[in-house]
Amino acid sequence: MLIGAPKIPTDLLWDLTIVFSGLGFLLFVFVFIFRNRLSNKALKVASQKKILAPMISNFLFYETDATKGENYEYINLKVEIRELLKIPFNRMVLTEILLDLQKDLSGDSRTRIFKLYQDLELHLDAFKKLRSWRWELVSKGILELTQMKVLAAYGFIKKFINDKRGVVRKQAQIATVTLKHEGISYFLDTTRYGISEWQQLKLLDVLKNFDDFTPPRFKAWLTSANRDVVLFALRLIKHYNQTDANKALIELLKHKNDQIKSEAIQCIKDFGVFEALNMLKSVFGKCNVDIKLQILDAISSLGKEEDLEFLESIKRRESNFLVKSKAISSINVIKPDTYVPTEGIDNDFTTNNFENYKQESSAQLPETMRNKELQQEDRIPVSEKNENSSSIQDYLNPEFEDEIIFDLCFMEELEDILSDYKQEDQEAEYLPLDFLPVVSEEYELKAAKASNSNKNSGIKSNEKLEEESFRVELEAILANIRSHEDIIPDEDKEDTELEFLPIVVGTDMEENMEEMSELHEEDILSLEVFSEEVVIDNKASLLHNKSHEVELLPKEEMDNSEISDQKSPDRMTTKTDAEDFDSSTCSNSNNDAQYNDDAADSCADVEHPDNITEFKGFSIFQELFRTCDSESKLILLDEILAVGDEKEVHFLKTLLNEPDKKVRTKAEIILNELQAHLAPEIEVRETLDHIQTKESGDENCRLDEVKPTASIEINSISKSTPEEEENSLKSLEFCFLHDLESDDKSNRNNLLQVDFELEETSIEEIEDNLKINKNK
Amino acid sequence: MAKKNLLLAEDDELLASLLDYRLQKGGYNVHLSIDGRDVKEYLKTATPDIIVSDIMMPYFSGIELIDYVRNELDSKIPIIIISSAGNEENVLSAFELGANDFISKPVSPSELLVRVGKELIKQ
Numbered sequence: 047m048l049i050g051a052p053k054i055p056t057d058l059l060w061d062l063t064i065v066f067s068g069l070g071f072l073l074f075v076f077v078f079i080f081r082n083r084l085s086n087k088a089l090k091v092a093s094q095k096k097i098l099a100p101m102i103s104n105f106l107f108y109e110t111d112a113t114k115g116e117n118y119e120y121i122n123l124k125v126e127i128r129e130l131l132k133i134p135f136n137r138m139v140l141t142e143i144l145l146d147l148q149k150d151l152s153g154d155s156r157t158r159i160f161k162l163y164q165d166l167e168l169h170l171d172a173f174k175k176l177r178s179w180r181w182e183l184v185s186k187g188i189l190e191l192t193q194m195k196v197l198a199a200y201g202f203i204k205k206f207i208n209d210k211r212g213v214v215r216k217q218a219q220i221a222t223v224t225l226k227h228e229g230i231s232y233f234l235d236t237t238r239y240g241i242s243e244w245q246q247l248k249l250l251d252v253l254k255n256f257d258d259f260t261p262p263r264f265k266a267w268l269t270s271a272n273r274d275v276v277l278f279a280l281r282l283i284k285h286y287n288q289t290d291a292n293k294a295l296i297e298l299l300k301h302k303n304d305q306i307k308s309e310a311i312q313c314i315k316d317f318g319v320f321e322a323l324n325m326l327k328s329v330f331g332k333c334n335v336d337i338k339l340q341i342l343d344a345i346s347s348l349g350k351e352e353d354l355e356f357l358e359s360i361k362r363r364e365s366n367f368l369v370k371s372k373a374i375s376s377i378n379v380i381k382p383d384t385y386v387p388t389e390g391i392d393n394d395f396t397t398n399n400f401e402n403y404k405q406e407s408s409a410q411l412p413e414t415m416r417n418k419e420l421q422q423e424d425r426i427p428v429s430e431k432n433e434n435s436s437s438i439q440d441y442l443n444p445e446f447e448d449e450i451i452f453d454l455c456f457m458e459e460l461e462d463i464l465s466d467y468k469q470e471d472q473e474a475e476y477l478p479l480d481f482l483p484v485v486s487e488e489y490e491l492k493a494a495k496a497s498n499s500n501k502n503s504g505i506k507s508n509e510k511l512e513e514e515s516f517r518v519e520l521e522a523i524l525a526n527i528r529s530h531e532d533i534i535p536d537e538d539k540e541d542t543e544l545e546f547l548p549i550v551v552g553t554d555m556e557e558n559m560e561e562m563s564e565l566h567e568e569d570i571l572s573l574e575v576f577s578e579e580v581v582i583d584n585k586a587s588l589l590h591n592k593s594h595e596v597e598l599l600p601k602e603e604m605d606n607s608e609i610s611d612q613k614s615p616d617r618m619t620t621k622t623d624a625e626d627f628d629s630s631t632c633s634n635s636n637n638d639a640q641y642n643d644d645a646a647d648s649c650a651d652v653e654h655p656d657n658i659t660e661f662k663g664f665s666i667f668q669e670l671f672r673t674c675d676s677e678s679k680l681i682l683l684d685e686i687l688a689v690g691d692e693k694e695v696h697f698l699k700t701l702l703n704e705p706d707k708k709v710r711t712k713a714e715i716i717l718n719e720l721q722a723h724l725a726p727e728i729e730v731r732e733t734l735d736h737i738q739t740k741e742s743g744d745e746n747c748r749l750d751e752v753k754p755t756a757s758i759e760i761n762s763i764s765k766s767t768p769e770e771e772e773n774s775l776k777s778l779e780f781c782f783l784h785d786l787e788s789d790d791k792s793n794r795n796n797l798l799q800v801d802f803e804l805e806e807t808s809i810e811e812i813e814d815n816l817k818i819n820k821n822k
Numbered sequence: 823m824a825k826k827n828l829l830l831a832e833d834d835e836l837l838a839s840l841l842d843y844r845l846q847k848g849g850y851n852v853h854l855s856i857d858g859r860d861v862k863e864y865l866k867t868a869t870p871d872i873i874v875s876d877i878m879m880p881y882f883s884g885i886e887l888i889d890y891v892r893n894e895l896d897s898k899i900p901i902i903i904i905s906s907a908g909n910e911e912n913v914l915s916a917f918e919l920g921a922n923d924f925i926s927k928p929v930s931p932s933e934l935l936v937r938v939g940k941e942l943i944k945q
Contacts, residue, residue: 095841099836099840100839103839103844104843107844107847107931147836147840150837151928151931152929152930153931154930156842156928321871
């Protein structure tokens with residue numbers, strides 16, 4: 047059997063569509079018409095108000111002593127308005143106007159409005175509303191009559207006090223209380239329904255705004271069967287402070303209702319009903335926690351010492367924490383300080399402990415603070431001093447409390463930081479710092495700082511430098527504050543990493559540090575700034591290659607320049623700088639001294655100008671040889687041949703005593719080859735030395751003829767005066783040769799950015815030129 | 823004696839007409855404005871002897887009116903403010919800006935008349 051599609055009753059659907067469409071249309075029309083009517087009515091009312099408002103103004107401000115014309119006008123208006131009031135709409139509009147105006151006006155005008163309202167018999171319309179079956183109309187009628195103070199309506203309205211319709215009832219209750227002073231009594235007597243909290247507040251507000259109102263004795267309603275009436279009466283008793291209801295209040299403590307009980311307790315407490323104490327104690331056991339708390343509160347304000355026993359028993363028996371705490375609190379109120387805090391109290395503290403604390407703290411205080419404290423004490427009379435020393439509160443005078451606490455905290459923090467630093471210092475192996483020059487007082491700090499920067503092994507970072515300067519600062523501050531000594535770290539610690547550094551000037555770190563510790567804080571701060579500048583300018587300062595100038599100077603001048611170079615703080619900040627400084631000075635000296643001597647020996651060499659000639663160049667390979675194995679040494683020897691110069695010759699000579707035979711043999715071969723390779727250069731140098739020696743006798747003698755024909759571009763960064771440039775021309779070969787030496791170092795260190803462009807035949811050309819000059 | 827010009831700015835038409843009537847009866851030429859814009863327009867063309875203004879007005883509040891008169895017009899015309907009860911903050915602001923007096927709603931027309939007279943005497 048096939049299942050066919052259900053038959054759709056299209057006719058029915060069409061009918062339904064038409065019906066619903068019609069309903070929709072009708073609804074639309076209804077809404078449209080209704081809205082139109084409302085808006086039209088509003089417009090009509092507004093326009094009618096504009097007509098009636100001036101008339102009302104005329105009525106309101108009419109005075110009996112008006113002129114004849116005004117009287118005539120007033121009479122005409124009265125006739126006119128009576129005609130208008132025959133129309134209900136006009137009556138409604140006029141009523142609205144008067145109701146609005148009575149809200150905005152006060153005084154005499156308002157009274158006139160009430161009078162006018164009744165004169166025009168508008169209140170009759172309100173009475174008609176009272177007879178309506180619609181609750182909203184009845185409510186509106188009651189409100190209108192209440193607002194317009196129609197006393198005649200009181201009798202009609204009070205019937206609605208127990209109306210079953212809540213809105214009407216509440217409106218009637220307010221109207222009854224508002225219209226007549228005795229309304230409150232009637233209301234409390236007759237009301238059978240409950241009175242909401244909100245309604246009670248509104249009624250209370252009405253009563254408050256009464257003029258010349260003598261409230262009835264509300265204790266009369268404490269016996270009401272209506273619980274809310276009793277409650278409202280209690281509140282009114284409290285509001286009007288009616289203290290004649292003590293017995294009733296005591297009786298109400300036994301009321302089953304907690305709200306009434308609570309209000310009664312409140313009244314008892316406020317009115318000081320001492321005779322209620324026994325009843326309060328009696329009912330206490332059967333009450334809930336909230337009431338118990340209230341009772342205890344009342345007892346605390348009313349009770350005496352004989353009530354403490356009761357409170358003590360509550361404290362012992364009561365399991366509820368709040369009640370127990372309240373009992374203790376009440377006891378303390380009646381008898382202050384009966385109970386003091388016991389939980390979490392350290393009983394070790396006594397007034398004697400404070401003396402110890404004072405001694406300890408004063409011992410820790412900085413001297414300045416102690417002086418301040420002593421001065422403070424001096425100003426206080428002896429008797430007061432004794433009193434002061436008896437309590438911490440007194441001692442911690444607000445004037446100095448913060449200062450003392452701050453100082454103690456600061457000292458603790460400072461000592462922690464310093465102990466950390468000292469610990470670090472002890473762990474670290476210090477370098478011998480006595481090689482650092484203290485040339486003048488001006489540079490003492492700088493040198494000290496520079497030497498500090500060389501303390502730790504390896505190249506110091508800027509952060510380390512900052513830490514060091516910070517430590518120095520802290521130490522200096524501490525020294526100033528506490529006049530403390532011996533904060534300078536031990537200088538005798540050894541470090542092997544920088545042993546090769548020359549000791550230029552005979553000064554030691556200890557001296558520097560002692561001097562430094564004497565400096566003021568400002569100096570230290572300036573030092574800090576200086577160190578920052580050094581860090582920034584480090585690279586630039588290193589680019590300034592003074593070695594060219596040094597080469598040209600006589601021995602003594604060179605020494606001075608070395609010293610001045612060493613004075614330069616730029617070159618003393620990091621180990622890299624010191625190393626660079628060291629290598630440049632040593633290479634400039636062109637001596638044959640062994641360089642792997644210890645630092646002390648080097649120091650001795652440099653200290654004496656005569657020994658400078660003995661000073662040997664430092665080979666970079668020397669350091670590499672220390673750490674590498676034999677195979678690496680052989681490779682390095684090959685490299686020496688490729689890039690080596692005179693310094694390497696010296697170094698290779700030292701390798702002839704190498705225990706490893708392979709290395710020793712290869713060193714010998716390389717030495718020979720290198721010497722052969724360097725022979726022309728040495729010859730040129732000797733020649734130049736010879737010429738220079740000759741030249742020294744005649745200052746005006748110029749060596750233009752020995753100027754190399756080869757084009758040599760020296761892109762030195764150093765800035766020299768024209769005179770210096772002129773002098774430098776005398777020995778360009780020297781510069782060149784030196785630069786050949788320093789080139790390796792500069793490349794190696796990647797610090798001296800000196801570029802050379804040297805033609806392949808330059809040395810040969812120089813030699814040729816020299817020969818020609820000799821022949822000449 | 824020439825009547826004093828009084829500008830009454832009140833948006834409640836009923837109250838405005840009532841006060842207007844009372845003030846006119848009290849001997850003043852009253853210009854009634856029902857919003858702030860009208861007040862501003864009027865002040866561009868005329869200078870009243872005294873201004874009685876409600877604080878809460880559409881477009882241009884009484885506070886703004888005081889500010890306009892005192893700062894933009896740089897005028898010392900006495901200004902009496904009408905404010906509703908419980909609007910103390912606005913009243914204080916009005917006094918800070920230069921209001922001379924205030925009267926709270928519900929207004930007593932007779933009291934207003936007395937205050938206006940007092941302010942004019944002060945001037």
